Amino acid sequence: DARVTQTPRHKVTEMGQEVTMRCQPILGHNTVFWYRQTMMQGLELLAYFRNRAPLDDSGMPKDRFSAEMPDATLATLKIQPSEPRDSAVYFCASGGEGEATEAFFGQGTRLTVV
Amino acid sequence: GQSLEQPSEVTAVEGAIVQINCTYQTSGFYGLSWYQQHDGGAPTFLSYNGLDGLEETGRFSSFLSRSDSYGYLLLQELQMKDSASYFCALYGSARQLTFGSGTQLTVLP
Numbered sequence: 759d760a761r762v763t764q765t766p767r768h769k770v771t772e773m774g775q776e777v778t779m780r781c782q783p784i785l786g787h788n789t790v791f792w793y794r795q796t797m798m799q800g801l802e803l804l805a806y807f808r809n810r811a812p813l814d815d816s817g818m819p820k821d822r823f824s825a826e827m828p829d830a831t832l833a834t835l836k837i838q839p840s841e842p843r844d845s846a847v848y849f850c851a852s853g854g855e856g857e858a859t860e861a862f863f864g865q866g867t868r869l870t871v872v
Numbered sequence: 873g874q875s876l877e878q879p880s881e882v883t884a885v886e887g888a889i890v891q892i893n894c895t896y897q898t899s900g901f902y903g904l905s906w907y908q909q910h911d912g913g914a915p916t917f918l919s920y921n922g923l924d925g926l927e928e929t930g931r932f933s934s935f936l937s938r939s940d941s942y943g944y945l946l947l948q949e950l951q952m953k954d955s956a957s958y959f960c961a962l963y964g965s966a967r968q969l970t971f972g973s974g975t976q977l978t979v980l981p
Contacts, residue, residue, distance in 0.1 A: 791969055801915070801959065801971040808967055849914060851969070859903070859922070861969055863914040 781850030876972035894960035
């Protein structure tokens with residue numbers, strides 16, 4: 759069945775290390791969103807792509823975060839260097855053509871930076 | 873930018889009806905969506921209002937009033953499994969999907 763796949767599901771890393779999170783959107787979906795969820799900030803939009811082109815990444819700390827879509831089947835979110843305040847659940851979601859009347863979320867990557 | 877406000881918590885009893893309100897500010901948008909998220913899970917889509925008025929999907933209904941910058945989610949015949957967080961979200965004119973802070977619904981027996 760069609761679903762958004764995120765890897766890894768869990769990641770524990772030390773402060774200063776590079777972290778790469780991956781997302782496979784649903785085949786045929788042309789919009790991809792990256793969100794960060796914490797208790798304090800809720801669901802924050804970090805970046806989003808349409809037809810693989812970045813539309814807005816103003817929600818990301820530019821000095822350490824980067825988001826890319828090297829091809830239509832893969833989106834990546836990278837943190838370098840990671841910090842304890844980056845600990846959160848990171849969600850990827852994809853949507854189809856036209857109005858995003860429904861965004862499908864992956865199961866998320868739970869990141870812990872120690 | 874876009875911003876949405878919703879109550880942080882709502883409590884109701886099984887079988888009751890509950891309404892979760894959402895007010896928003898935006899410079900332009902296509903529609904208002906609602907998502908459900910259980911603890912430890914991912915948000916899942918519930919409904920979308922592209923036009924003013926009421927949309928009904930089973931026990932859930934959603935309403936939008938563009939003139940009032942307001943929408944709500946109505947849950948009827950509440951069940952224990954409806955205990956979750958509920959988010960309103962704006963699909964903006966720049967095709968961004970911005971979420972409110974979420975409402976934690978607790979259904980009591």
